[in-house]
Amino acid sequence: MPVHVERAELPGIGIRHDILTDDGRRLSVVNFRDGGREIAISDEDDPDRCGDTLALTDDEATALSEVLGGSVILTQLAGLQEAFAGLQMEKIPVRADSPYVGRPLGDTKARTLTRCSIVAVVRESGVIPAPEPSDVLRAGDTLVVVGTREGLEQLVRILNGA
Template identity: 45%
Template sequence: MTTRRTPLPGVGTQYDFATESGHHLSVVLHNDGRRFLGFYAADDPDACLLSVPLEPEEATALAHLLDPAPLDAVRTDGIDLVTEHIQLGARSPYSGRLLGDTGARTRTGASIVAVLRRTGAYPSPGPGFRFATGDTLVAVGTREGVDALAEIIAGG
């Protein structure tokens, strides 16, 4: 297995992955947040057979399918806490709204401890923080609380 990172000036970054069995795929992360999953011919590493565009929510879901364990698990006094990244997609009822509008901590017991945006990270956002489509929310709580928060953010 080999992995290679290639900067694409003005575009983003391409990550190439070759498996032990000789399959080649890549992930291209564009500077504007778009993501593409590419599949290549085994005998020609430059021949892309298929390119699949992924919405941010789809990329997150695929990552969770490949590694279903929480991103960072913390065990404290017999209580399992998880830290997870939750994508705020275009269909979220909270896009453009304030963090306080979610009632996240009251409704789920989970906390949004940071918001990651293409322009930077916003640690410890207060209730007046305004969400934007494409934000990644960093949530901490119990498995059930974080799952409930993800459902609320998705509009479920």
């Protein structure tokens, strides 16, 4: 079910985005003009009557968006796997002995050689959705990849230096 997001200008303050949850609570994200951010939970009928707020630093906001965004991407990809015959999603670990550790993702030429798409890199510090070719691979990363079974197997061989 699509989620409706309301946007409200807060004169002199910034912008508030509201999401009404299924259980009737209103989740608001306020982006202040000075760059600050707050998350608030308020009453469904009165977004100005707030139960609690949580101020976030830039790093905290980034980490939260990566965690939430990565979860959404993985859930949506799982649905794709069921929707399209022949399309597979796999989580491929980057081993410590991979020749691509410490090198940019683009060096693997994954898309060109395998026709697979690396849609996220999962690491201890968070998720990188839609990674750039310049993102550097680390030992212990997990690549979330979409492609054919043959392409995925070929990518594993490439990452392992075979």
